[in-house]
Amino acid sequence: MKCPRCVQRIHRAAASCPHCGFTLADADARFGAEEVRIGRLTDSAGILRRGERERVTAALDRVTQRFPQVFVAIYTGALGEVSNLRQFGFWLLNRSAFEDVPVNLPNEAGILLTIDPESKAAGMVFGYLLDPFLEEADTFDCLSRAHAYWLEGLYADGIVRLLGHLEGILVKRSRQARRDPETFERKVLPPRQLGDLVRRIREGHRQGVDEEATVEVKK
Amino acid sequence: MRIFCWLLLGTLNALAYEEPLLPEWSPKEREQLESMGWVAGGLLLTNDPVPDEAEAQKEAPLAVEAPSAGEIADDATPSPEIAEKYLPAYFAERPTSFLIDPQGLLSAADYRDRLSFLTYHASDSAIDLYVYVIGGNQEIPGQVREEEMIERFFSEGRPAAIVFYYLGMPQRSEVYLSPSITDAISAAEQQRALASSVMQAFEKLNPAEQIESFLVQMSIRIYWMERMLGGAPAPSSDEVPIADRRLAMKRGSEHAKGESIAAIQAKAMKYAGPAGIGMGGFCIVVMVGYWLRRRALYRFPEFDVEPRLGGAHAAGVGAVISFASANLPPASQRDQVPDYLRRA
Numbered sequence: 094m095k096c097p098r099c100v101q102r103i104h105r106a107a108a109s110c111p112h113c114g115f116t117l118a119d120a121d122a123r124f125g126a127e128e129v130r131i132g133r134l135t136d137s138a139g140i141l142r143r144g145e146r147e148r149v150t151a152a153l154d155r156v157t158q159r160f161p162q163v164f165v166a167i168y169t170g171a172l173g174e175v176s177n178l179r180q181f182g183f184w185l186l187n188r189s190a191f192e193d194v195p196v197n198l199p200n201e202a203g204i205l206l207t208i209d210p211e212s213k214a215a216g217m218v219f220g221y222l223l224d225p226f227l228e229e230a231d232t233f234d235c236l237s238r239a240h241a242y243w244l245e246g247l248y249a250d251g252i253v254r255l256l257g258h259l260e261g262i263l264v265k266r267s268r269q270a271r272r273d274p275e276t277f278e279r280k281v282l283p284p285r286q287l288g289d290l291v292r293r294i295r296e297g298h299r300q301g302v303d304e305e306a307t308v309e310v311k312k
Numbered sequence: 313m314r315i316f317c318w319l320l321l322g323t324l325n326a327l328a329y330e331e332p333l334l335p336e337w338s339p340k341e342r343e344q345l346e347s348m349g350w351v352a353g354g355l356l357l358t359n360d361p362v363p364d365e366a367e368a369q370k371e372a373p374l375a376v377e378a379p380s381a382g383e384i385a386d387d388a389t390p391s392p393e394i395a396e397k398y399l400p401a402y403f404a405e406r407p408t409s410f411l412i413d414p415q416g417l418l419s420a421a422d423y424r425d426r427l428s429f430l431t432y433h434a435s436d437s438a439i440d441l442y443v444y445v446i447g448g449n450q451e452i453p454g455q456v457r458e459e460e461m462i463e464r465f466f467s468e469g470r471p472a473a474i475v476f477y478y479l480g481m482p483q484r485s486e487v488y489l490s491p492s493i494t495d496a497i498s499a500a501e502q503q504r505a506l507a508s509s510v511m512q513a514f515e516k517l518n519p520a521e522q523i524e525s526f527l528v529q530m531s532i533r534i535y536w537m538e539r540m541l542g543g544a545p546a547p548s549s550d551e552v553p554i555a556d557r558r559l560a561m562k563r564g565s566e567h568a569k570g571e572s573i574a575a576i577q578a579k580a581m582k583y584a585g586p587a588g589i590g591m592g593g594f595c596i597v598v599m600v601g602y603w604l605r606r607r608a609l610y611r612f613p614e615f616d617v618e619p620r621l622g623g624a625h626a627a628g629v630g631a632v633i634s635f636a637s638a639n640l641p642p643a644s645q646r647d648q649v650p651d652y653l654r655r656a
Contacts, residue, residue, distance in 0.1 A: 094620065094627070094628065094629075095629050096621070096629070097621075097627075097629045100629075103620065103621070105617075105618060105620070106618035106619075106620060107620050107621065108620070108621070108622065109621060109622070110621065115621060116621050116622040117621055117622035117623045118622060159606075159608070159609060159610055160609075160610050160611075160612075161609055161611065162611060162612055162614075163612075178632045179629050179632055182629070182630075183621075183623060183626065183627065183629055186623075186625055186626040187623045187624055187625050187626055199625065200624075200625035200626060201625050201626065203625070203626070205626075212634075212636070213634060213635050213636035214632060214633065214634045214635070214636070215632070215633055215635065216630065216631065216632035216633070217630035217631060218626055218628060218629055218630055219626060219628040219630060220625050220626040220628065221617040221619070221625065221626060221627070221628065222612065222614060222617075223612070223628065224617050224627075224628045225615055225617075226612055227628065227630070229629070229630050229631050230631075231630075232630030232631045233630070233631035233633065233642070233645075233646060236631055236632075236633040236642070237633065237642035240633060240635050240641070240642045243635040244635050244637075244638055263610060264610055266612070267610035267611065267612055268610075270612055270613055271611075271613075274613045277613070277615070278613070278615050281615045281616070281617045281618075
């Protein structure tokens with residue numbers, strides 16, 4: 094887990110970045126604190142043609158069909174001077190209301206792909222539901238698959254390729270999680286504190302005393 | 313129109329064209345030249361017939377002595393007997409193969425082809441054909457008596473024709489029939505079959521081709537022997553239908569070539585069914601598996617995640633990639649750094 098501004102590692106429940114102090118409020122100050130109503134596929138930059146939009150929408154539908162808890166949204170736009178894709182993606186996924194996403198799918202279940210055709214950069218952000226299952230390297234692999242297409246200006250092809258690879262990663266992680274959910278749960282558990290250790294030791298001792306008392310009563 | 317006129321003109325010119333006549337000798341000019349001596353090519357310039365060269369050679373035969381009777385006899389005399397070490401393989405027991413060639417006189421390919429033909433003949437005929445291949449100048453040792461051997465080995469089992477074939481000298485070949493059919497088929501008929509086969513063999517020069525022709529013809533004659541066993545009259549060699557001969561020749565050559573292919577095909581056909589079913593089943597399983605996987609639903613366990621950085625829904629920041637230049641491949645962007653560092 095990294096800070097969207099300084100890209101330094103932060104711990105699991107950091108209220109603000111311990112390195113640069115970044116919070117959502119900083120992003121709000123930059124992009125606005127109001128809720129943004131957008132569609133699942135918002136092509137503000139106009140890089141997709143009609144036929145391509147249909148292809149991309151079909152690919153988005155397929156992801157939701159195979160992973161009923163998850164949806165993918167795409168935003169393309171020229172961010173200009175404020176083109177910090179990490180901060181923008183982080184802000185957009187927290188502040189947007191996706192109009193064509195079922196209400197049972199909150200933004201926690203979303204994966205947002207942001208493409209800035211002006212600065213020729215793209216980034217991915219994902220919600221808390223996928224926090225244990227996706228890593229930065231996974232999103233980098235997905236973006237790498239689309240890189241060659243985007244270099245040629247084939248945005249739709251790149252997106253479809255990216256989504257295909259993302260499906261593969263999600264299938265793999267879903268199976269791993271079904272086999273061994275504890276491994277993924279440990280990734281998101283709050284950090285242990287010293288008091289926890291003392292409490293468990295005391296509880297253990299207390300349990301031991303209770304058991305001895307039970308045995309004596311039985312005798 | 314102009315082209316048509318040119319064509320018409322050209323055609324008329326061609327029709328009107330006539331070659332000039334060649335000059336001719338007058339008798340006076342000829343006599344004058346001949347009186348001066350021999351004229352080169354003069355023979356071709358007259359109408360006199362050219363003397364026949366063959367007749368000129370006949371007039372002066374070469375003075376070569378004719379071979380003596382002793383020399384001719386020496387040529388026909390077979391030199392050695394079959395080596396003793398090969399005798400058991402030839403004559404110790406009833407042969408297990410239709411082609412007996414322990415000396416390896418035939419090449420491996422020829423042996424295989426002839427054997428496949430004889431095997432085919434056995435499958436197609438009531439009378440088997442066993443062939444003992446012996447060197448053209450070899451002789452069966454005196455202690456081996458062919459009739460007694462055939463009586464001993466071929467009295468039982470399927471009727472058979474046994475041929476002792478001398479490679480390269482088919483005229484020395486001998487044919488015997490197994491006792492069960494000797495009475496039904498006369499010795500004369502046997503000799504006719506042998507003579508017919510030898511004649512066919514002599515149409516070829518190569519010993520390997522000779523034995524092939526010999527066996528094909530013998531197979532045809534055995535067919536007629538079969539008919540004789542059934543009561544039909546024996547045909548002369550001329551009566552053997554040409555179609556049958558051609559068929560047998562064709563079968564002989566083609567079957568030998570196609571035998572290996574047929575064997576492979578037979579094996580392939582044997583396993584084709586199960587293999588096809590297996591492959592089909594495998595394909596179906598793969599397709600069904602693929603279809604099920606495409607339709608499968610994948611779910612994730614939901615864990616409580618404490619919000620970070622004030623974000624109510626998300627704080628999982630993934631990667632950012634630049635596609636501004638082909639000189640900046642994804643591999644060089646793996647180490648994610650803040651944008652302000654990248655821009656600097």
